Amino acid sequence: MAAALINVPKNAKRGEIIEIKTLMSHIMETGYRHTSTGEVVPRDIITSFTCRYNGAEIFRADLFPAIAANPFITFFTVATESGKFDFEWVGDNGFSETASASISVE
Amino acid sequence: MYKQDSTRRQFIGLAGSAAVLGAVPMVALRPAEATPATLATAIRNVVGTAVVKTGKVKLDIPPLVENGNTVPMTVSVANPMSPDDYVKSIHVFNEKNPQSNIGNFYLGPRAGRAQISTRIRLADSQKIVAIARLSDDSWWSATVDVVVTLAACTEEVI
Numbered sequence: 001m002a003a004a005l006i007n008v009p010k011n012a013k014r015g016e017i018i019e020i021k022t023l024m025s026h027i028m029e030t031g032y033r034h035t036s037t038g039e040v041v042p043r044d045i046i047t048s049f050t051c052r053y054n055g056a057e058i059f060r061a062d063l064f065p066a067i068a069a070n071p072f073i074t075f076f077t078v079a080t081e082s083g084k085f086d087f088e089w090v091g092d093n094g095f096s097e098t099a100s101a102s103i104s105v106e
Numbered sequence: 107m108y109k110q111d112s113t114r115r116q117f118i119g120l121a122g123s124a125a126v127l128g129a130v131p132m133v134a135l136r137p138a139e140a141t142p143a144t145l146a147t148a149i150r151n152v153v154g155t156a157v158v159k160t161g162k163v164k165l166d167i168p169p170l171v172e173n174g175n176t177v178p179m180t181v182s183v184a185n186p187m188s189p190d191d192y193v194k195s196i197h198v199f200n201e202k203n204p205q206s207n208i209g210n211f212y213l214g215p216r217a218g219r220a221q222i223s224t225r226i227r228l229a230d231s232q233k234i235v236a237i238a239r240l241s242d243d244s245w246w247s248a249t250v251d252v253v254v255t256l257a258a259c260t261e262e263v264i
Contacts, residue, residue: 017218030227032204058217062210066203068176068225068258075211078218 004099006087012079014105020051020059021074024089024097030065046071046091054083079105142233145199148206149237152197156245158237163196163248165236174228174258181211183220183238183246193220194239202232215241227258 007021024046031043043065051059059075071089087099149158166180183193192215198208211222220238228234231254237247 030204053216056216058214060212061222062207064207064209065205066200066208066227068227072223072225074223075213076217076219076221078216080216 004087004089004097006085006099006101008085008101008103009079010102011104011106014079014081016079017076018079018103019074019076020085021072022049022051022087022099023070023072024049025070026089026091026095028065028067028069028071032065044092044095046089046095048088048090049073050088050090051075051077052086052088053077054081055086079103081105142201145201145206145233145235148199149197149235152210153237153245156243158245158247160247160249162240162246163236163238165198165234165248165250167234167250167252169250169252171228171252171254173256174230174254175256176225176258177228177252177254178223179226179234180221180223181236181238181248182222183240185220185238185240187215187218187220189215190241192241193217194241194243196220196222197237197239198226199235199237200226200228200232201234202230203227204229208234228252228254229257230254 003025005023009018012018026046027044029041029044033041035041045065046063049061050057058077061073063071082104085101089097162184164182171177181196185193193213196211199206200208208226213220231252233249233251235247235249237245239245
């Protein structure tokens with residue numbers, strides 16, 4: 001059900017700085033909202049995002065309720081070698097999703 | 107004549123003290139949301155006792171936001187991102203959301219460029235603070251004031 005959108009260049013020159021864009025569909029319920037009957041809507045957010053490049057962690061983020069729904073995160077890395085990016089989102093209520101993208105570096 | 111003057115004086119006096127009384131509950135209501143004090147605490151929890159200097163960090167966020175539910179934000183740090191001089195992490199805080207933290211982003215020398223973007227929620231017109239930790243453990247910050255027309259986070263679910 002959960003859908004991830006990943007944007008990683010397919011090809012890059014060795015040493016080139018590339019931008020990685022990620023989006024994970026998620027409600028990101030803050031836990032600070034109330035229903036019309038006054039009950040608190042329980043928190044349901046993604047708390048952690050990690051990106052690994054051929055197994056080595058290159059980027060990590062702790063997310064809080066102040067991150068908008070469908071967390072969109074972009075960051076940069078140096079294209080060092082051909083291989084795979086692994087993305088992982090972990091959140092409340094056992095939420096856990098992964099995605100991957102490959103890159104070829106000349 | 108004298109009597110009238112006195113009641114007028116009394117009235118003005120009463121009105122004045124009523125205004126003062128009226129102002130007190132307004133101030134007392136503030137702690138329901140995060141305040142500059144909780145912002146300072148949230149920053150201390152991350153930074154510890156280190157000194158945070160102003161500069162090096164650039165916080166790009168629209169100064170006037172129509173919808174606080176999704177506000178694009180970019181934080182970049184002027185840094186060569188070399189193996190011996192790089193940005194370790196970027197932390198973003200707010201002043202008036204129910205919780206002062208927005209996000210912690212951990213980078214490393216492999217990032218190439220110290221820049222991250224995301225979309226955030228803002229519950230009120232307020233101050234946003236971005237703090238970066240460099241590889242020599244110095245801390246740098248940037249602060250931006252944002253005006254929000256439609257607030258996020260606390261509205262009612264229909």
